[in-house]
Amino acid sequence: MRRQVQLLALAGSxxxxxxxxxxxxxxxxxxxxxxxxxxxxxxxxxxxxxxxxIANPVFALTGALGAATSGGIGVxxxxxxxxxxxxxxxxxxxxxxxRLTPEELLAQIMAAPVVRCDEVPWxxxxxxxxxxxxxxxxxxxxxxxxxxxxx
Numbered sequence: 833m834r835r836q837v838q839l840l841a842l843a844g845s846x847x848x849x850x851x852x853x854x855x856x857x858x859x860x861x862x863x864x865x866x867x868x869x870x871x872x873x874x875x876x877x878x879x880x881x882x883x884x885x886i887a888n889p890v891f892a893l894t895g896a897l898g899a900a901t902s903g904g905i906g907v908x909x910x911x912x913x914x915x916x917x918x919x920x921x922x923x924x925x926x927x928x929x930x931r932l933t934p935e936e937l938l939a940q941i942m943a944a945p946v947v948r949c950d951e952v953p954w955x956x957x958x959x960x961x962x963x964x965x966x967x968x969x970x971x972x973x974x975x976x977x978x979x980x981x982x983x
Contacts, residue, residue, distance in 0.1 A: 834982040838883055841895055841975035845877040848902075848968055855961070861954065864947040865923040866909040870965050873902035880976060889980055896976035899969045906966030913952045913960050923949035 852871055855861045863871075880895025882888075912919030932940065947953075952960040959967070 834979050835884060837975055837979040837982060838880060838892065838895070841899070841972050841979065842878060842881055842884075844968060844972040844975065845874040845880075845895070845899060848965060848972075849874050849878075852961075852965075855954070862947045864949040865920060866905065866912065866949045866962065867947075870902050870905045870909065870962065870969075873898040873900075873905070874969070877902070877972065877976075883979075892976045892980050896973045899973035899976060903966045903969030903973060906962045906964075906969060909949065909962035910960060910966060912950050913962060915950070919949045923947065 849871060852863065852867065856863055875898070877895045877898030879898070880891045883891030883895070908917075909919075911917045954961055956964065
């Protein structure tokens with residue numbers, strides 16, 4: 833039973849990564865910086881596959897930590913999208929532009945990334961991709977933790 837739950841957790845992380853890549857490369861929806869940040873922990877979670885070969889709880893804990901980290905970044909990203917808190921200045925609107933000269937403003941505009949972290953490019957049932965990633969990631973982390981209790 834443990835192996836099946838861990839396979840489900842692995843499939844979840846792999847599915848989220850593949851889904852993100854499909855939105856990017858098939859759907860033409862370029863990711864923002866926070867979107868990319870949410871992907872890396874799922875790659876770490878995939879290291880949990882080692883637990884399928886070597887029965888060591890460290891692999892399941894690594895999977896749980898990776899998925900939970902992605903979920904946490906997803907919650908942070910959701911807050912940035914909804915305006916609950918400021919996001920990284922590298923990919924969010926804001927700041928006082930009134931003190932900039934026209935040349936400084938133009939330089940800032942030209943150096944700014946195309947995709948902003950504080951805009952919701954896609955929603956389903958009122959939740960953004962970042963929100964759905966958080967929900968799914970915390971579920972995947974739970975699967976990893978449950979697998980520790982199973983034989």
